Amino acid sequence: MGENERMKWWEEARFGMFIHWGLYSLLGRGEWVLLVERIPLKEYAKLADRFNPPKSFSPEKWVKLAKEAGMKYMILTTRHHDGFCLFNSKVSDFTSVKTAAKRDFVEEYVNACRKHNIRIGFYYSLLDWRFPGYFDREKYPESFEQIVQQAHSQVRELMTNYGKIDYLFYDGEWIPGVPCGRGFRESGESPEVAKLWRAKELNAMVRKLQPDIILNNRSGIPEDVDTPEMFVVSSKEGRMWETCMTMGDFGIWGYAKHNNMKPVIQLIQDLVSCASNRGNYALNIGPKPDGSVRAEEVYRLKEIGKWLKKNGEAIYGTERTPNGFGFWGAGMLGMATVKGTHAYLHIFRWPGETAVITGIKNKVLSARILGYKRKLKIIKEDGRLIIKGLPVKPPDKYGTVIALDLDGKPETFDYSRISLI
Ligand code: H79
Numbered sequence: 001m002g003e004n005e006r007m008k009w010w011e012e013a014r015f016g017m018f019i020h021w022g023l024y025s026l027l028g029r030g031e032w033v034l035l036v037e038r039i040p041l042k043e044y045a046k047l048a049d050r051f052n053p054p055k056s057f058s059p060e061k062w063v064k065l066a067k068e069a070g071m072k073y074m075i076l077t078t079r080h081h082d083g084f085c086l087f088n089s090k091v092s093d094f095t096s097v098k099t100a101a102k103r104d105f106v107e108e109y110v111n112a113c114r115k116h117n118i119r120i121g122f123y124y125s126l127l128d129w130r131f132p133g134y135f136d137r138e139k140y141p142e143s144f145e146q147i148v149q150q151a152h153s154q155v156r157e158l159m160t161n162y163g164k165i166d167y168l169f170y171d172g173e174w175i176p177g178v179p180c181g182r183g184f185r186e187s188g189e190s191p192e193v194a195k196l197w198r199a200k201e202l203n204a205m206v207r208k209l210q211p212d213i214i215l216n217n218r219s220g221i222p223e224d225v226d227t228p229e230m231f232v233v234s235s236k237e238g239r240m241w242e243t244c245m246t247m248g249d250f251g252i253w254g255y256a257k258h259n260n261m262k263p264v265i266q267l268i269q270d271l272v273s274c275a276s277n278r279g280n281y282a283l284n285i286g287p288k289p290d291g292s293v294r295a296e297e298v299y300r301l302k303e304i305g306k307w308l309k310k311n312g313e314a315i316y317g318t319e320r321t322p323n324g325f326g327f328w329g330a331g332m333l334g335m336a337t338v339k340g341t342h343a344y345l346h347i348f349r350w351p352g353e354t355a356v357i358t359g360i361k362n363k364v365l366s367a368r369i370l371g372y373k374r375k376l377k378i379i380k381e382d383g384r385l386i387i388k389g390l391p392v393k394p395p396d397k398y399g400t401v402i403a404l405d406l407d408g409k410p411e412t413f414d415y416s417r418i419s420l421i
Pocket of ligand 1: 020030031032036171172229244250251252253
């Protein structure tokens, strides 16, 4: 499969679901609770006796929800930094298969994704807080080596035992005292980190077992995709990227009982920002210990899903909006996404019956409002595009999209030379 072919589903997808679910869900104070509260390991391990969702729970519920939200892929925490696996592992007893639940949730999740035609992503944390070698490599070199070997073995298990996997999202690659390449805008490149995890060897093994898989940039090697966390920030042109985002504020991905969440419009605007720069948006949910999803999360996902039913054409498969087009192309009214010979103006600041747009160089063949039947009139006047016949009030409370069908790829005028004379 050629490179472009391999990334094709990713380019089309634009929207995915991240799921953080594990022992920490029982405590409801986030997935970092073990380290941040310095809980004794033995005490934390006892949570496994209580991690036992009812038989009636199936990961298929998550998959159906993702579908309803218009998401095209999912990423499940097969194992977070606490080391607890949601899958069967020959090299660890600290798994949902060998404790109370006696279930391989990764297998159930994979089967549900396949059933509903959703692309399958695995999150895997390289580091494991149960090993002293993680905290002090010099003092406990053998322990550190055990973590590395565990990571290689478990990644092999994940890549071998569950059929075709579409995406592997490494995390937890940072090591105390070692420069970490992952930052705000960076590619994840860190020769030191890559060397310590033997990432070259690890990823070669992954690609051998899963030739079509997409790898993220968190093993110290850039690989296929950048993964800015909690920020919408595009990578350089040509480079694939995905923003992962919590519905709540910074810091908590696992279940938290009381968590103020971002309004739907903010999530939609994030999604549009990603789509306008050829990036994906992986929006997180933190299910309760019994696997159920909070009403606040369900509500947001369903609202976005309804919006995408009307406006999906302006999100899925979008290309990088040409320089300046996002601003000038949508005028003062919002943001723009582009695909082929179409430009989609996401109107977040509704102008009333008439919209004035100044930047588009192309000939506009037609204009339509996505999801609404309405005849619009286009007038080209003094290099300005005037769209008449819009409803007085915005038809969509989250953002109405005006699609422009153009005579070629969207282009803008050079607005560094804009003048009033
Ligand atoms: O799995 C999710 C996070 O647990 C993990 N990556 C996503 C996908 C992650 N990696 N790095 N970070 C999160 C940033 C860590 C932030 C921290 Fe804190 C600041 C850890 C301790 C202080 C905020 C407050 C988060 C936990 C306590």
